[in-house]
Structures are given as structure tokens and as C-alpha cells.
Amino acid sequence: MQSILIIAPNWIGDAVSTQPLLANLKVLYPNSQIDVLASNWVAPIYRACSQVHAVIEAKFEHKKLQWSLRKQLAKEIQAKNYQACFVLPNSFKSALIPWLANIPFRIGYRGELRFGLINLALDNPSKVNRPPMVEHYLSLSQLLKDDAFLPSNKLVPRLNISTSAKQSIEIKLQSANISGDSIYVMCPGAEYGPSKRWPTEHFAALAQQLITQNSNNQIILLGSKNDHSLAQEVTSQAQQARNIHNWCGNTSLDEAIALIGMSKVVVSNDSGLMHIAAALQIPQVAIFGSSNPTHTPPLSDKAKVIWLNMPCSPCYKRICPLGHLRCLKDILPEQVFATLNTLN
Incomplete structure (x- = not known):
């Protein structure tokens, strides 16, 4: 072939x-x-x-x-x-x-x-x-030939970072006076719908905890232009937004891959950017709500999944059918912060 x-x-x-x-x-x-x-x-x-x-x-x-x-x-x-x-x-x-x-x-x-x-x-x-x-x-x-085999060891996704995308991100970081040593990427969006999005006030509280822990920590909110308003909510709800940067819609996907590859930790919903972080082997915390982490897990030994596994989940609905979204609201920023501190 x-x-x-x-x-x-x-x-x-x-x-x-x-x-x-x-x-x-x-x-x-x-x-x-x-x-x-x-x-x-x-x-x-x-x-x-x-x-x-x-x-x-x-x-x-x-x-x-x-x-x-x-x-x-x-x-x-x-x-x-x-x-x-x-x-x-x-x-x-x-x-x-x-x-x-x-x-x-x-x-x-x-x-x-x-x-x-x-x-x-x-x-x-x-x-x-x-x-x-x-x-x-x-x-x-x-399916192509009778003696084809599946690998006995589990294959996991692996991605590469292009040199040009990395150079482009380095220029953007320099222009924003952001050091590349302590970047935390947060991804507040999920294209599928609200039932996969951790509340913006929780992202804001977590960002504040990270900045309080170390004033050099820089939080970059990453996502598509559709996520820009969500990221604006995060910055407006944070007590101290000086180290929080809304880059949603301001990077190409090639650049987003490069930025994730340069970050210290990624915190995300069950989204495409979560899978990119896993494929780049970046330490991460992945937050699940209406979806099932056994079906779409971040395939990385550097990933930690938080999922409450409530009786009503996984429902796979775009909007919470019960109207309370407890599967995500009950995951508190303190729990995610504690989990972040266990990452290698």
C-alpha cells in the first residue's frame, strides 16, 4: 500500500x-x-x-x-x-x-x-x-489485510510542535511581557456546550489561588474566539487580574499547540485542547461533567481527571437536563488547586 x-x-x-x-x-x-x-x-x-x-x-x-x-x-x-x-x-x-x-x-x-x-x-x-x-x-x-495486527501495547496520541509556531508564540509572550517559566494555561471553553464547562467563577478563583501562591505565575486563558466572552468573565471575576491574560481567539491552533507545549500546567474541560495537552505530555488537570472520562480520557500519565460520577452522569447533553449542573459546580476550586499541587 x-x-x-x-x-x-x-x-x-x-x-x-x-x-x-x-x-x-x-x-x-x-x-x-x-x-x-x-x-x-x-x-x-x-x-x-x-x-x-x-x-x-x-x-x-x-x-x-x-x-x-x-x-x-x-x-x-x-x-x-x-x-x-x-x-x-x-x-x-x-x-x-x-x-x-x-x-x-x-x-x-x-x-x-x-x-x-x-x-x-x-x-x-x-x-x-x-x-x-x-x-x-x-x-x-x-480491515486492509487479513494478517494486520493491533499493537499489544497501548498506543497513545503524540503531537509535534512546529518551529515556526513556537517562534510566533515566543514573540507574543515577549510583547506581553510574559515569562515562559511559569505559564499556567486555562481552557474555559468546550465547543460541545455548557454542560462540559466548569463555571467561570471557579476558573477565576483557581487563577487567584495560583497568583497568590506565586506572584510570578502567569495565567493564559486559551481557546477559540467563541470562548473569548467566557475568558472575559474569568478575568472580571478574579480579584487580581494583573497576571491573567485572555488569549481566546488571539492564536491560531498551531500557536495554541506551541503555547500548551511551553506551559507548566494546563487546566481544562473535556475539550480538544485537553487532548492536545495530553498528546504533548504536559501536566494537566482535566475536569469532566456531562461526558465520560473512560470514553474520552486525556491519554497521559501526567494527567489527573476530576469527575464526580454523579447518578445523573454521564448524560452527554449539551445543557444540563436537570438545570443544576452540579456535576461541575460541585467541583470546587480548592479541589483543583490541591490536585495541581500533586502534579509532577
């Missing part, structure tokens, strides 16, 4: 979880060229994967077919003569491009009327017995 195309998932955390699949494909097909078709949103994750030869970026929009764009991409991809394609999203539209491009082996999970579009398939696991996402994607590597 000389050339393989990957159709990337649409969420950052899921994209990070596909890296072990890429690593295993490189073991199975050491001479293969692996390219990835990804939305602009997740493309930086694949630029941070050493197994990827090229990233093909596309302006895919959520819940839109974009038929003309997909036909054009299929025409371009057909000219590259890929032998196999792994279609990692479960949607019908994600399987259209490799089918239109006449790629011989189209591998993925069954679902959403994809019969014929996918010609090597596994059954989707039930919601009750969901495996961890890394295992979910890794299992697909068995």
Missing part, C-alpha cells in the same frame, strides 16, 4: 485521537505516503503528526453538503491515485469524496446510508459499550 488518504474527523479532540491509527498504518505500510483531507479547523492537528506527508485543507461547513466543493475535491484527489481511504467521520457526506474519486478501498464504520460508499466496514459500537476513541479509530487498521 503506497498511498493512503485519511478523511479527518471534524472535532479537534477526535482528530488528536486518530494519531495512533496513523502510527499503526506506518508500521503496517512503512513505505506508504499518508495524506489527510481535513477542515481548516482541524488541519493543524495533522500538521503536528509526523506520519502525515501532506494536509489537504478544505472549507467544510457544519451540516452542509457543499456538493460543488466535494465534486471539485474528488476530481483533484482522483488525480493522486490513492489506493485506500479511511473515512473517519460517520456521516454520509464524508464518504462521498473517496467514492467520487474512485479510490479502490474505502474503509470506515457502517452508518448513515453509506452502503456502497464504504466497501470495507466495521459495525459501529453501541452507545452503551463505547470504546475509547483511540481504540475506535485504531480498529479500522485491521
